[in-house]
Amino acid sequence: MARTIAEIQDEILIEKNKQSSLNGLTKSKTAIWQLWINIVATAIWVHEKIVEKNALISRPHTLNWYREQALNFHYGIPLNPDSGKAMSLIWKEGSYQFDTTGLTESEIEDSKIIKHCAVSEIDLGTVLDPKKEPEEIFSDFFHNKVGVVFIKVATVKDDKISRIDVPNELFAFKEYIAKIKDAGNQVYITSDQGDSLKLSLNVYIDPLTLFINPKDIEYYQLKSLNRLLKADEQAKLDKYEEDLLEDPLDPRNGSLILSNTVFPVLDAVKDHLKNIEFNGAFVKTYLVDSVQKAQGVKIPILSKVETLWATNPSDQPESLKDVTNIEYFIPSAGYFDMDALQVEVNYIPYTFYRDKQ
Structure with a gap:
């Protein structure tokens, strides 16, 4: 911002007082040198205002x-x-x-x-x-x-x-x-509706911290296998999924034993997604890091990532796109629709420590 005339005059007077050869000048307000300071200060002020205005007009539009x-x-x-x-x-x-x-x-x-x-x-x-x-x-x-x-x-x-x-x-x-x-x-x-996102995780948990119903453990283990299931394994899984229609998974699975309303893994996922800056990248490694810090989590594995840009309600719904092989990507809308977020977690008790006993 351009300096005022008074500010410029003060700076000139400060410089004038540094010159011992000018100490003999009269202090009268009507002295000719006082008038010249005012004239020079005014000229400088006009120049600075012109430069300031030109700078505003010519500012590069980055x-x-x-x-x-x-x-x-x-x-x-x-x-x-x-x-x-x-x-x-x-x-x-x-x-x-x-x-x-x-x-x-x-x-x-x-x-x-x-x-x-x-x-x-x-x-x-x-x-x-x-x-x-x-x-x-x-x-x-x-x-x-x-x-x-x-x-x-x-x-x-x-x-x-x-x-x-x-x-x-x-x-x-x-x-x-x-x-x-x-x-x-x-x-x-x-300005678009947030992208849809579906995450599938296999999370090895501390059974002393997080609740898991014993009847659901084998189902989670079969679901977590990252390979083609054997015939007997596939038959077991099919039977489990058939039985889930009448006897669903325990809704407390994954909650804190001391508070069954707190789900550390789900909370960690949601907090991480909310903290991604607008138009920032979804990075698989960063999400896993966030889940790793959740209470009761031993080993988090992000097994599948699916996403899709939002469509209008009148459009034919499309299938989610599998982007698991992509380490990071930016959502088309710049953010994810948290109301449409789907998180599937296979909770598996962490018991590897027994191998060392």
Whole structure:
């Protein structure tokens, strides 16, 4: 921000006092040298204001700039409910700004409907085929050949990330970006329902800490086998699954023995997913690390990962895509739908210590 004339004058006087040869100058306020300080300070102030304005106008619009503008978007709240006057976007000091005159701090924050935003530069193929299979990206070089600015946005509802599902809100945001963006830039904006995610885990647990009904142990063990089952094993598993219709698995399995309302493995999975930053990568190793820290867990094994971008309710439901062989990927919507999350856990007692006795 440009200095005031008084600040510039003070700095000139400080430098003047350092020069012993100028000590003989009169202290009169009408002295000619005092007038020249004022003239020079004013000229410097005008110069700094011009430079400041030019800097605002010529500021490079980086990807981070687009993100800042998105998070600063206001969905018009009347300045005065009785007047019906909506918040307007005005050109001020070299940039577009929202006129928030008359609004309180809380009203200003409430009008910012964009709570999460991620901006990247993507290739044209991604724009034309946004629902392609999840994949690992080893280098952004191969995905940044075309200058298309890709903006993913989301809001928060009931303390959960959610898409902007009010049509006019997203339309207004797109119009706002179209108005402030650099001329000639292509901008692609999405706000989608969170991706579906299904996780399958085999977790060896401490039976002294976590509850497991003995009648369910063999079923969990058969389900956890990562190979083709033998004929007798498959027959046993089929019989178990048939019996589950009348005698389901004990709902307390996996809970703390001291508190059957606390499920450490499930809680660890949900906490980990909630803490992934918007448009951040789901990393299998990081999830396993989080589960490993849960109370009563000895060995967590993530056996299968399935995901799918969200579809409209009217669309034909699609099968989840098996992405187990991918170490990490970014959800298409930028986040996962926690309400649609499926976690299947095979709880197996950790008894390997007996081999050493």
